[in-house]
Amino acid sequence: MTMVAHPYPDCLAKGELDDLMTIMEDSFEPRFGEGWSRSQCSGMLGDRNSWVSITSEEGEPTGFALSRMIVDEAELLLIAVRPAYRGKGIGAGLLQQVCETAAAKGAKRLHLEVRDGNAAANLYQASGFQTIGRRKNYYRGGNGERFDAITLSLQLDRETV
Template identity: 50%
Template sequence: MSEATIFPTVDPAHLAAVHAEAFETPWDAAALAELLAAPGVLAVVEDDGFILVRVVLDEAEILTLAVRPAARRAGLGGRLVEAAVVRAAALGAERMFLEVAEGNAAARALYARCGFVEMGRRRGYYSHADGRREDALTLVLNFPR
């Protein structure tokens, strides 16, 4: 297993390949490179997964968390979230937000284990390839002081 790396030593093509394995509607290398170039965005990357987070003042937001299917259920997602929380807190964030598809039980369980709690809902936020819409749950983690 590789050590996690923090942006800027990130290859958008590698992230796009991982994202394509992890999501029905993946982000391409150009979109990921654009995000990585945006102010306040950081990445924590391992060979089989990564997390992108944006930090603005005292708030952080998980933009995406992707883990290759073959590497799931081995703790990688939790390690990535934990590393992102530590880095975001070091940059001044006091809480972290994210949206997760209501039907994504595995991701919801991961975030619950990491201490995130539901604070809202975005109706029809996600659209699927088959045309169906799915609600997003907005979750928050308040960092310990």
Template identity: 50%
Template structure:
């Protein structure tokens, strides 16, 4: 990791980190798009086999996380979020690369994700080798009931 990013730690997370994960998600995800998960959804996912959580900290404060799951030779990035104050500082990229590395350690051959159409994160995913493979119409529902499409991406792993 680059010291210029001031990332002091990328660590494995768990259910003990749920409160902070929810806070980061609330800061990161605009409620009008309906992307954030509830605490119960996160806790339920963390209890499943093949699921892992990575937490990023700067200066001792948790500033981002990534949640993924694997089954067989495939994995899915379920959530990736960073606090708005640390965006464009390499935190999301570091988290994504940590998920990719762990997926490779688990023998994963292909990593999947989905993202809301128009989300700026697409640039990061493309830069890290993901290619668009599909679309889910009206996948997200925001607070007002408005629907937003999701795009699915995949990346083959060596």
């Protein structure tokens, strides 16, 4: 697996936004309303406080994580692994990289939201994230269904991440 981390969004190589969108389209079911549009991703990547990591295997994009800093806290905005590549540790590797980059940038905590019932919650819990809240009906799926978001947080200024 190859992982390319871009600490600044303007470092994206030509085609990497295309790779990110390929991963996005394969990874998020429209039913849950979690995936972002190309313009949303492009807009976030224009923010100098954001960064993205993209993984690939044999030239095929496999996963990405999009994060940002806000003062001394970081937020994992999106993380995705294409279904054909799940179960290989890609998501865990991306999450570890986000934690390390956030800590190196001075973040004391990392926050994220996950749809209630999303299998990724298991990864977050295994990585030490704690539930700190719930947002009722936060996600709106393609058919109008509503889903709660669980808010999680991880203390980064500890000995092991």
